[in-house]
Amino acid sequence: MVRENEVRRNEVMVKRASAEHADAQLEFIGVIHTPWTSRLECPRQGRADGPVCEIEIFEPWIPALAGIEKYARYEVLYWLHQSRRDLVLQSPANDGQVRGTFALRSPVRPNPIGTSIAELVSATGGILKVRGLDCLDGTPLVDLKPDRTIFVPIAPPQKGDFQTG
């Protein structure tokens, strides 16, 4: 379940003891501005020719954008702040058919982190304009890194780089 936090037929939830499970803490480093204000309107996945959205970076992280124009596409990680986190089996079509959370890209997950590939349109100060996002207006930003398919590591090679098996 995704749309309104309802639990649907045959879906299964677990009891989360959140206090016990604060294994690591996230700092929101920015916020994403999109045209979508309801989960009933969001794209199910971003598209490269989708609307231009804005990623606003907060201080003290703005200087970490240095060199951002070097890559055409970025991997964007964001916190799906309206999602419940306790479902292990979900029914995306609400038809009684369920599937495990890890075999879905549903926003409902134990750690509700969404990932998209965004095309960089422009970067000015702490504001990036991008296409390809699928999240709600106001979604907190967690990370931003060059798309793996166009990034070549700058650090010197290490032993593991050459290991196959």
Add this chain to the structure above:
Amino acid sequence: MVRENEVRRNEVMVKRASAEHADAQLEFIGVIHTPWTSRLECPRQGRADGPVCEIEIFEPWIPALAGIEKYARYEVLYWLHQSRRDLVLQSPANDGQVRGTFALRSPVRPNPIGTSIAELVSATGGILKVRGLDCLDGTPLVDLKPDRTIFVPIAPPQKGDFQTG
């Protein structure tokens, strides 16, 4: 800086007030077993013909693997537990040249979450065997979802799916 948490020439760090910045909490949902026990040996990026590694899922999340065999590749999110989080400018080659953290895939990031694309080799109980990872043995697992390039949403279409701009 990556290898031993040193700060290198021209790198810039910020002061993080972690207590203030606990904006969201992660639950570690499993652990990753790899051949690499030192950051000086890890691959800089995973490779599809790399060694077979194991992803061990913890309860209560094992039932969330139902249907995992449907996809050949998964996006894996993990917590880079040995990384510092305070650098805005980094020098991956340690040559005095620096670049912003968001223009790098360095493990050193405000929220040190690594992402890899892993080929699924087998799934038995709560253990997945995969290729394509690049992380240290013992790295905590944060999320697991089908590769976006092979996943087709099951939920009914929404207005945003059709929006271009």
